[in-house]
Amino acid sequence: xxxxxxxxxxxxxxxxxxxxxxxxxxxxxxxxxxxxxxxxxxxxxxxxxxxxxxxxxxxxxxxxxxxxxxxxxxxxxxxxxxxxxxxxxxxxxxxxxxxxxxxxxxxxxxxxxxxxxxxxxxxxxxxxxxxxxxxxxxxxxxxxxxxxxxxxxxxxxxxxxxxxxxxxxxxxxxxxxxxxxxxxxxxxxxxxxxxxxxxxxxxxxxxxxxxxxxxxxxxxxxxxxxxxxxxxxxxxxxxxxxxxxxxxxxxxxxxxxxxxxxxxxxxxxxxxxxxxxxxxxxxxxxxxxxxxxxxxxxxxxxxxxxxxxxxxxxxxxxxxxxxxxxxx
Numbered sequence: 001x002x003x004x005x006x007x008x009x010x011x012x013x014x015x016x017x018x019x020x021x022x023x024x025x026x027x028x029x030x031x032x033x034x035x036x037x038x039x040x041x042x043x044x045x046x047x048x049x050x051x052x053x054x055x056x057x058x059x060x061x062x063x064x065x066x067x068x069x070x071x072x073x074x075x076x077x078x079x080x081x082x083x084x085x086x087x088x089x090x091x092x093x094x095x096x097x098x099x100x101x102x103x104x105x106x107x108x109x110x111x112x113x114x115x116x117x118x119x120x121x122x123x124x125x126x127x128x129x130x131x132x133x134x135x136x137x138x139x140x141x142x143x144x145x146x147x148x149x150x151x152x153x154x155x156x157x158x159x160x161x162x163x164x165x166x167x168x169x170x171x172x173x174x175x176x177x178x179x180x181x182x183x184x185x186x187x188x189x190x191x192x193x194x195x196x197x198x199x200x201x202x203x204x205x206x207x208x209x210x211x212x213x214x215x216x217x218x219x220x221x222x223x224x225x226x227x228x229x230x231x232x233x234x235x236x237x238x239x240x241x242x243x244x245x246x247x248x249x250x251x252x253x254x255x256x257x258x259x260x261x262x263x264x265x266x267x268x269x270x271x272x273x274x275x276x277x278x279x280x281x282x283x284x285x286x287x288x289x290x291x292x293x294x295x296x297x298x299x300x301x302x303x304x305x306x307x308x309x310x311x312x313x314x315x316x317x318x319x320x321x322x323x324x325x326x327x328x
Contacts, residue, residue: 009132017132018111032272043134046160047134048160048161050145055167056165056167057192058144059144060227063102064233068234077136079142080113160247164184164185167195168195187243189224191227193232217246280307
């Protein structure tokens with residue numbers, strides 16, 4: 001069943017791609033089999049991350065970029081991440097509305113994903129969904145994060161080129177640099193540049209770059225745009241291509257790729273351990289131990305220590321399962 005789905009995806013079946021991403025999001029039992037099969041087809045697309053504060057115009061900018069890329073004959077995949085409600089668990093996937101004009105284009109694939117409680121501006125499964133779209137054969141993949149705060153930096157671990165979208169009068173740039181969100185940018189975009197304060201913001205960023213990027217081989221360019229008027233979009237794409245050339249010529253792209261592979265090992269282990277513990281905690285014995293914490297007959301630290309010792313020392317624990325998987 002999964003083998004057939006994988007073959008359909010690799011042959012360009014868009015329904016197979018959509019089904020594969022659903023399997024990834026829902027932790028299908030064959031999820032790792034799917035990702036392993038798609039791994040050789042990774043790193044062919046240009047992956048561009050678009051992040052920034054809520055209301056900066058990220059979705060409008062993405063919409064304009066799609067139009068530009070299609071004019072150049074490039075196929076496009078879009079992964080747009082929306083926040084999940086802490087009350088209902090649902091998400092308003094507003095990007096589907098903003099990009100609706102592109103849904104009839106067979107060379108454009110748009111997938112909205114809810115964060116499902118994940119922090120960092122991305123859904124947990126976003127990176128794996130990007131792998132699926134990459135294997136499908138899209139030329140460019142645009143990853144739009146939720147409106148992020150100062151320390152939500154996951155996009156830099158997914159995208160080759162990260163855009164940080166800012167708006168004039170959007171807050172203290174110095175504070176933003178200190179917190180980290182500004183430091184992940186490969187390209188800065190001053191969107192809504194037709195309102196007062198754009199020149200002042202450019203000067204502030206240039207000053208901060210003199211301080212924190214003075215010895216870097218790549219100095220992030222600053223592009224001013226007005227996405228609602230389609231201004232600055234072509235210049236923005238030119239800077240993305242310039243950064244792609246830098247990644248290839250400097251070796252930085254290969255270094256980032258290797259770092260991501262190691263990070264993916266860690267993240268996969270963490271997720272598999274999380275699933276393992278969730279299953280074990282649902283067992284009757286585990287429920288009894290948790291009830292002891294509720295009624296005060298035991299403390300959570302002693303219970304957690306006891307469970308970890310039991311899981312990691314037993315023959316059927318996660319360490320044993322991982323060892324068996326590697327041998328196979």
